[in-house]
Amino acid sequence: MTCTTETLVAAVRGLAGVVAEHRTELIDLDRAIGDADHGENLNRGFTAVLSALDSSTPDSPSAMLKLVATTLISKVGGASGPLLGTAFLRAATATAGQSELDGAAVAAALKAALDGVVARGKAEVGDKTMVDALAPAVQAATEAAGESVADVLAAAASAAEQGAESTIPLVARKGRASYLGERSAGHLDPGARSTALLLRSLANSAGA
Ligand code: ADP
Ligand code: MG
Numbered sequence: 001m002t003c004t005t006e007t008l009v010a011a012v013r014g015l016a017g018v019v020a021e022h023r024t025e026l027i028d029l030d031r032a033i034g035d036a037d038h039g040e041n042l043n044r045g046f047t048a049v050l051s052a053l054d055s056s057t058p059d060s061p062s063a064m065l066k067l068v069a070t071t072l073i074s075k076v077g078g079a080s081g082p083l084l085g086t087a088f089l090r091a092a093t094a095t096a097g098q099s100e101l102d103g104a105a106v107a108a109a110l111k112a113a114l115d116g117v118v119a120r121g122k123a124e125v126g127d128k129t130m131v132d133a134l135a136p137a138v139q140a141a142t143e144a145a146g147e148s149v150a151d152v153l154a155a156a157a158s159a160a161e162q163g164a165e166s167t168i169p170l171v172a173r174k175g176r177a178s179y180l181g182e183r184s185a186g187h188l189d190p191g192a193r194s195t196a197l198l199l200r201s202l203a204n205s206a207g208a
């Protein structure tokens with residue numbers, strides 16, 4: 001199965017649902033090593049995405065991704081809004097002109113998203129950020145690129161989940177959690193957790 005505009009719109013609605021469901025969990029994770037707003041930031045952003053979808057219907061997968069990007073960038077403050085916004089914007093650019101996305105296109109979009117996050121936030125794997133979830137997800141997606149969209153996203157989601165767990169012992173070197181130094185160790189990074197949740201939601205929507 002490929003990803004059409006219609007299935008991507010449904011998947012984005014699914015993302016909003018998952019963010020709302022995990023709002024408190026993400027707030028609690030951010031309370032431990034940040035400022036307790038990650039769940040609220042994402043929920044505000046994705047609620048705004050749902051509102052935007054009430055008044056406009058994207059005519060391509062790229063347009064859907066761009067709508068998420070511009071909404072997150074304008075509605076979500078903090079580190080995660082511009083970073084995730086950039087991820088969606090790069091994915092929109094990578095998929096421009098395609099009416100349907102196959103597994104390879106989805107893998108390429110994820111790679112573009114990662115490159116955007118790294119260009120903007122300058123984090124590397126091991127810095128205890130969303131990159132620790134997204135980088136292994138991209139590697140797994142790239143290896144599965146010849147498979148269906150569902151298989152590519154399932155591989156990405158599983159790798160992201162493992163990557164997120166790997167942040168627990170790490171000392172944060174980027175973002176607000178880095179202010180805590182050694183005290184940031186022993187906690188799951190909220191942005192890595194939300195990245196894994198978003199990818200698992202996309203995989204589920206694709207029928208994985
Ligand atoms: P803020 O820290 O501004 O309150 P959020 O709480 O919404 O913003 O997001 C925090 C998350 O953003 C962190 O858990 C981390 O995953 C991610 N993050 C912070 N700085 C960076 C960075 N430079 N590169 C990648 N991700 C980052
Ligand atoms: Mg925060």
Ligand code: MG
Binds near residue numbers: 035078
């Ligand atoms: Mg904040």
